[in-house]
């Protein structure tokens with residue numbers, strides 16, 4: 227199987243900040259790939275290197291076997307980019323933006339007209355095509371920049387937080403479209419903070435933290451690898467010291483969550499009995515008790531906690 231993207235020992239320094247710190251990974255052709263990390267993790271910097279906007283300090287990036295450093299033009303012809311900050315001209319209409327973008331890609335006028343019309347209809351923008359982009363809603367602007375990126379008929383689509391700040395229906399529509407684009411064979415490289423989004427959409431995920439890779443796996447495997455993150459949420463009728471719960475058999479960690487305690491364990495079934503005994507011995511009442519399996523969000527928080535990168 228050909229790699230759509232191959233990243234080897236990539237590093238980017240800004241002064242003494244290592245924004246990207248010696249990362250390596252591969253994305254298979256046709257894969258729906260997620261690139262996750264907290265604010266400042268290095269996601270946008272990585273996308274900007276992969277799409278040839280900035281140069282790496284060291285390391286190598288291949289896009290369908292084209293070295294982005296040496297064969298930038300060939301590599302760029304294969305990609306569509308939806309950047310973190312909109313690249314549309316606000317004082318021009320959606321249609322004119324499409325025309326500009328298409329000319330940059332070297333499309334012939336007839337083809338450009340037809341494809342622009344098709345895309346704008348598909349993304350529900352055609353009736354507003356002659357209005358200036360500054361009058362578009364945030365969701366409309368985002369849909370327009372996706373249309374602009376698709377004019378290139380890309381083999382790889384890079385999306386930097388495409389649904390950030392959008393409402394439920396715009397988010398739903400954009401996710402649906404991206405899924406369809408992927409079904410048509412396009413490789414997707416998606417960055418997001420949104421665990422739910424990554425879990426629903428991606429086949430494989432890299433979690434990056436402080437410029438370094440903290441994990442690479444499928445969403446389900448990531449959840450499985452953190453059995454330790456199974457937990458019990460319990461509320462007693464009196465405030466209890468964390469330490470006293472710590473000493474119970476099988477407890478890995480205890481967190482206070484509002485008026486409840488979240489107790490991490492690999493043996494939630496057994497711990498329930500210990501908690502019942504504990505309550506009896508201390509003359510406590512258990513008000514609520516629930517067991518939780520780890521979510522991708524738990525995995526993410528665990529892997530990106532201070533000092534755990």
Ligand SMILES: Nc1ncnc2c1ncn2[C@@H]1O[C@H](COP(=O)(O)OP(=O)(O)OP(=O)(O)O)[C@@H](O)[C@H]1O
Nearest residue numbers: 240243244245263264265266267268269270271272
């Ligand atoms: N042009 C630049 N000059 C100096 N520092 C930069 C520059 N671009 C990024 N950085 C720094 O590199 C680090 C990574 O930033 P980056 O924008 O890649 O993070 P991110 O994962 O995309 O974050 P966010 O989720 O907030 O978008 C940060 O510490 C940032 O301040």
Ligand SMILES: [Mg+2]
Nearest residue numbers: 269270271310
């Ligand atoms: Mg970013």
